[in-house]
Amino acid sequence: xxxxxxxxxxxxLAGLQFLAILLVVFSSYLxxxxxxxRHARDLLRDxxxxxxxxxxxxxxxxxxxxxxxxxxAQNSVIASEDTPxxxxxxxxxxxxxxxFAGLYYGREDGSFxxxxxxxxxxxxxxxxxxSIRDGQRRVExxxxxxxxxxxxxxxxxxDRYDPRDRPWYVKAKAERATIWTDPYIFFSSHQPGITLxxxxxxxxxxxxxxxxxxxxxxxxxxxxxxxxxxxHGRALIINRNGDVIAHPDSSLIRARNADxxxxxxxxxxxxxxIARAAFGPAALAGAxxxxxxxxxxxxxxxxxYVSTIMPVISDTLPWTIAVYAPxxxxxxxxxxxxxxxxxxxxxxxxxxxxxxxxxxxAIYRPVRAFAVRTALVSQGELDPDAPLPRTYKELERANDxxxxxxxxRRKTEREYGQTFDxxxxxxxxxxxxxxxxxRVNASICHITGYSAAELSRMRLSDxxxxxxxxxxxxxxxxxxxxxxxxxxMRCIRKDGxxxxxxxxxxLIRDEHGKPLHSVLTMDDITQGKRAEAQIVQLNRxxxxxxxxxxxxxxxxxxxxxxxxxLAAIAQNADTALLILDQMAAxxxxxxxxxxxxxxxxxxxxxxxxxxxSFISKDxxxxxxxxxxxxxxxxLHLIQAEAAEARVLVQIDLAPGLPPVRANRVQIAQVIVxxxxxxxxxLADHPATDRRVLLAARRDDGQVRISIEDTGPGIAxxxxxxxxxxxxxPGGMGLGLSICRSMLAANGGALWHESRPSGGARFVFTLxxxxxxx
Numbered sequence: 091x092x093x094x095x096x097x098x099x100x101x102x103l104a105g106l107q108f109l110a111i112l113l114v115v116f117s118s119y120l121x122x123x124x125x126x127x128r129h130a131r132d133l134l135r136d137x138x139x140x141x142x143x144x145x146x147x148x149x150x151x152x153x154x155x156x157x158x159x160x161x162x163a164q165n166s167v168i169a170s171e172d173t174p175x176x177x178x179x180x181x182x183x184x185x186x187x188x189x190f191a192g193l194y195y196g197r198e199d200g201s202f203x204x205x206x207x208x209x210x211x212x213x214x215x216x217x218x219x220x221s222i223r224d225g226q227r228r229v230e231x232x233x234x235x236x237x238x239x240x241x242x243x244x245x246x247x248x249d250r251y252d253p254r255d256r257p258w259y260v261k262a263k264a265e266r267a268t269i270w271t272d273p274y275i276f277f278s279s280h281q282p283g284i285t286l287x288x289x290x291x292x293x294x295x296x297x298x299x300x301x302x303x304x305x306x307x308x309x310x311x312x313x314x315x316x317x318x319x320x321x322h323g324r325a326l327i328i329n330r331n332g333d334v335i336a337h338p339d340s341s342l343i344r345a346r347n348a349d350x351x352x353x354x355x356x357x358x359x360x361x362x363x364i365a366r367a368a369f370g371p372a373a374l375a376g377a378x379x380x381x382x383x384x385x386x387x388x389x390x391x392x393x394x395y396v397s398t399i400m401p402v403i404s405d406t407l408p409w410t411i412a413v414y415a416p417x418x419x420x421x422x423x424x425x426x427x428x429x430x431x432x433x434x435x436x437x438x439x440x441x442x443x444x445x446x447x448x449x450x451x452a453i454y455r456p457v458r459a460f461a462v463r464t465a466l467v468s469q470g471e472l473d474p475d476a477p478l479p480r481t482y483k484e485l486e487r488a489n490d491x492x493x494x495x496x497x498x499r500r501k502t503e504r505e506y507g508q509t510f511d512x513x514x515x516x517x518x519x520x521x522x523x524x525x526x527x528x529r530v531n532a533s534i535c536h537i538t539g540y541s542a543a544e545l546s547r548m549r550l551s552d553x554x555x556x557x558x559x560x561x562x563x564x565x566x567x568x569x570x571x572x573x574x575x576x577x578x579m580r581c582i583r584k585d586g587x588x589x590x591x592x593x594x595x596x597l598i599r600d601e602h603g604k605p606l607h608s609v610l611t612m613d614d615i616t617q618g619k620r621a622e623a624q625i626v627q628l629n630r631x632x633x634x635x636x637x638x639x640x641x642x643x644x645x646x647x648x649x650x651x652x653x654x655x656l657a658a659i660a661q662n663a664d665t666a667l668l669i670l671d672q673m674a675a676x677x678x679x680x681x682x683x684x685x686x687x688x689x690x691x692x693x694x695x696x697x698x699x700x701x702x703s704f705i706s707k708d709x710x711x712x713x714x715x716x717x718x719x720x721x722x723x724x725l726h727l728i729q730a731e732a733a734e735a736r737v738l739v740q741i742d743l744a745p746g747l748p749p750v751r752a753n754r755v756q757i758a759q760v761i762v763x764x765x766x767x768x769x770x771x772l773a774d775h776p777a778t779d780r781r782v783l784l785a786a787r788r789d790d791g792q793v794r795i796s797i798e799d800t801g802p803g804i805a806x807x808x809x810x811x812x813x814x815x816x817x818x819p820g821g822m823g824l825g826l827s828i829c830r831s832m833l834a835a836n837g838g839a840l841w842h843e844s845r846p847s848g849g850a851r852f853v854f855t856l857x858x859x860x861x862x863x
Contacts, residue, residue: 127396127417127420127421129420130320130396130415130417130419130420131385131396131398133319133320133415134319134323134385134396134397134398134413134414134415135383135398135400137317137319137323137325137411137413138325138383138398138400138411138412138413139400140317141313141314141317141325141327141400141411141413142400142403142411144310144313145310145327145403145407145409145411146403146404146407148189148307148309148310148313149284149286149305149307149407151187151189171197173201173203173219173221176195176203177203177205177217177219177232178238180193180194180195180203180204180205181205181215181217181234181238184205184206184207184215185236189305189306189309190207190303190304190305191206191207191276191279191281191283191304191305191306192204192205192206192207192303192304193205193206193301193302193303193304194206194218194253194301194302194304195290195299195300195301195302196253196254196256196259196299196300196302197253197298197299198254198297198298198299199222200220200222200227200252200253200254201220201221201222202218202219202220202251202252202253203217203218203219203220204217204218204219205217206218206278206304208233212233212241212242213233213234213235213241213242214234214235214236215233215234215235215236216231216232216233216234217231217232217233217234218230218231218251219231219232220249220251220253228245229245229246229247229249229251230243230244230245231243231244231245231246253300257271258271258285258287258300258302259287259300259302261287262287262288262289262300262302263289263297263300266289266291266297267288267289268286268287268288269286269287269288269406270284270285270286270406270407271284271285271286271287272284272329272331273307273329273333273335273354274353274354275344275351275352275353275354276304276306277351279306280344280352281306281308282306282307282308282311282335282336282340282343282344282354283304283305283306283307283308284304284305284307285302285303285304285305286302286303286305287300287301287302287303288300288301288302289301307335307336308340310327310335310336311336311337311338311339311340311343312340314326314327314336314337314338315338315339315340317338319413319415319419320415320416320419320420321416321419322415322416322419323413323414323415323416323419324337324338324362324364324365324413324414324415325338325411325412325413326338326362326365326411326412326413327409327410327411327412328357328369328373328378328379328409328410328412329354329408329409329410330378330379330402330408330409330410332356332357332358332373332378333353333354333355333356333357334354334355334356334357334360334365335354335409337360337362337365339361339362342355342360342361342362343355343360345359356373357369357370357373357378358370358373358374363390364390364395364414365412365414367388367389367390367395368386368388368390368395368397368412368414369397369399369412369414372399378399378410379401379402379408379410380399380400380401380410381401382401383398383399383400383401384398384399385397385398386398386399393416393417393418394416394417394418395414395415395416395417396414396415396417397412397413397414397415398412398413398414399411399412400412400413463476510529510531511531511532512531513531513533513611514533515533515611515612515613516530516531516533516534516535516536516537516538516610516611516612516613516614517530517531517533517534517609517610517611517612518530518531518534518545518550518609518610518612519607519608519609519610520550520595520607520608520609520610521607522605522606522607522608524549525549525550525551526546526548526549527545527546527548527549527550528546528607530542530545530546533612534612537583537589537591537612537613537614538553538581538583538584539583539584539585540584544584550610553581553582554579554580554581554582555579555580555581555582555588557580558579558580575593575594575595575596576592576593576594576595577592577593578590578591578592578593578615579591579593589614589616590614590615590616590618590619591612591613591614591615591616592612592613592615593610593611593612594610594611594612595608595609595610595611596608596609649698652694652698653695653698656691656692656694656695656698657691657695659687659688659691660688660691660692660695663684663685663687663688663691664688666684667681667684667685667688670684693723693755693758696754696755697755697758697759711753712751712752712753712836713751713752713753713754714749714750714751714859714861715749715750715752715754716747716749717743717747717749717750717757717786717793717795717856718743718747718786720754720757720758720761721741721743721761721784721786722741723758724758724761724762724765725739725741727762728762728765728766728769731766731769732765732769732782735769735770735772735773735780736780737768737769737772737773737780737781737782738780738781738782739765739769739781739782739784740781740782740783740784741783741784741785742783742784742785742786743785743786744785744786744787744788747786747788747793748788748793748858748859749858749859749861750793750856750857750858750859751837751856751857751858751859751860752836752837752838752856752857753832753835753836756832756835756836757832757833757836757856759829759832760829760832760833760840760854761784761795761797763825763826763828763829764797764829764852764854765782765784765797767825767826767852768782768797768798768799768801768850769782769799771799771801771802771849771850772799772800772801775800775801775802777800777801779800780800781799781800782797782798782799782800783796783797783798783799784796784797785798788858789855791857791858792838792855792856792857792858793855793856793858794853794855795853795854795855795856796843796851796852796853797851797852797853798845798849798850798851798852799849799850799851800847800848800849801848801849801850802848802849803845803848803849803850804842804850810826810842811826811827811830811840811842826840826852829854833854833855833856836856836857837856837857838854838855838856838857839854839855840852840853840854841853841854
């Protein structure tokens with residue numbers, strides 16, 4: 091991308107001013123933001139301290155009132171078990187303390203006196219009296235006005251309330267001290283509250299009863315609702331078990347159990363999603379309560395918040411004060427002011443850029459005229475000797491040097507262009523890295539069959555035969571100054587035919603060593619390659635033909651010579667068997683050995699006769715035989731070789747294989763040859779899994795036999811079943827060719843199949859005997 095000098099000057103000036111203003115704005119913003127965040131944290135801490143002090147001030151009178159009631163219950167008047175006097179005492183205490191929801195006294199015999207507030211009911215106060223006399227239980231309810239005057243009475247015989255079973259009674263009795271219960275939702279008023287209880291002891295130290303005070307703590311939520319913590323901040327109180335017992339919105343702290351009873355909502359389920367995000371993870375992780383003030387930060391719905399968790403109020407009131415507020419409540423105005431300052435900075439930078447652009451245009455005008463003239467001269471539209479426009483002295487000297495370079499370049503390009511276009515050899519320029527054709531001459535179009543326009547959209551790799559690698563672009567990153575490629579390769583013409591070419595490629599670099607392009611020359615050598623291949627093939631055919639004739643004559647002679655000793659071996663083995671049968675003490679093992687010698691000598695004779703028949707083009711006698719028996723016999727011939735090569739030979743014959751019809755000896759020779767090939771392939775193979783598997787299955791009117799191994803497989807470039815093609819150092823390349831010929835003569839076929847897991851697999855077929863087909 092070309093840059094304008096004038097625009098660069100204007101943008102540079104405006105950009106520097108814009109960055110300077112932004113630096114000042116952001117520096118001021120960051121300093122102010124940190125100060126406001128510190129102020130926010132101080133505010134949250136102050137709110138937490140105020141809430142703690144308010145809670146203590148709200149609940150501290152209750153402890154004194156309960157202890158006072160306990161002391162009064164121990165005097166001689168109350169000790170006489172005067173229930174009406176005790177009710178009046180509790181009534182007076184309840185009127186004095188407006189934060190009390192109810193006072194009560196439970197005795198060790200199960201009797202109970204309870205006075206509670208009932209605004210809006212039949213009376214302002216209600217007493218519940220449970221009395222036990224002569225084993226009889228009586229539960230009475232009395233409603234009274236502010237003057238202790240009875241308004242209504244009723245009894246409930248079904249009420250089974252026993253104060254001795256209540257948690258406050260049990261705990262005060264066990265500890266023999268003033269105790270606080272965990273906050274809970276009162277059953278009658280459905281208001282949040284807490285119970286304080288104190289024991290009443292007898293002179294001898296025994297327990298007479300327990301005085302209790304119910305305190306509604308909903309006024310703490312009202313206090314939290316009146317707090318101003320920024321614009322959207324909130325404070326809440328969390329009990330040690332994770333329940334939220336006070337919140338600015340008191341409706342959020344109530345939740346219902348499965349049986350319909352009320353309970354406090356846990357911080358992880360409260361209807362305040364911000365409070366859940368701020369303090370829920372800490373509660374679930376068991377990190378609440380905390381030992382010291384803990385500030386924090388968190389994100390919710392993309393907004394940043396600050397929070398503070400205060401330590402518990404006291405050991406008796408293990409409540410945690412938690413406060414949160416959005417950062418925008420403290421830094422919002424600052425952020426809005428920052429945005430305004432950025433827009434002002436952009437406006438100032440824009441105006442400055444326009445002024446700078448006008449100034450740069452005045453400075454740049456002579457340079458622009460010189461650039462236009464240079465472009466026209468470079469394109470040949472203006473004579474280099476044309477008068478130079480008014481400009482700077484430095485540009486006049488540059489113009490003189492430029493004109494000289496242009497004249498020299500045009501001369502060189504003209505000479506090179508004529509050589510390139512008129513060359514009888516194919517020539518092309520190749521782009522760096524991609525190998526795309528930049529320029530081609532007519533000769534390379536004739537060689538490849540493509541037009542110049544088609545080649546301009548192609549790469550050299552598009553022409554190269556898939557089996558021939560291309561080195562185009564491989565040397566573009568070489569640190570050497572010069573590099574060249576000279577090789578023969580195959581190419582695919584446009585018509586799909588394959589041609590042989592010689593490729594010469596040299597790399598052209600600029601004065602800095604950067605690759606510009608490569609120059610390629612191409613010659614078609616297809617005809618020469620074909621003539622050379624024909625000569626080589628003719629020479630190989632003549633050599634192999636002579637060797638094959640010699641081998642045939644030698645094999646026929648050997649067959650004739652070997653038949654006589656084999657016949658002698660068979661006759662001697664038969665004679666030994668006759669003598670052994672006439673002996674009194676017969677050795678069974680010796681008889682088996684002699685039978686094996688006789689059978690193998692006869693089989694060797696059959697193999698030799700089959701070989702002579704094959705050499706003389708005789709198809710041999712075809713008989714029906716059991717393939718399974720033949721396989722077991724051939725295993726004896728290769729067992730020693732397999733053991734020496736540490737190869738395991740496995741047999742997998744399908745049950746009920748039908749007899750096959752073929753020359754039995756020739757088929758044995760095929761099986762032995764294929765097994766030996768597999769064993770030899772595994773002999774030098776380093777694999778730990780060294781197995782050869784011979785399997786046979788019926789396939790319609792044929793039996794399909796496969797021999798596969800876990801060796802290295804067929805080497806690349808080997809043409810299987812071709813005569814004189816072998817991968818063995820001492821092989822003649824006739825084994826597979828002869829096997830295929832013998833199977834074809836017996837009505838079968840032989841082929842190779844690829845094995846996905848490696849190794850080689852050869853498969854052949856034999857016709858099923860017509861008697862069972």
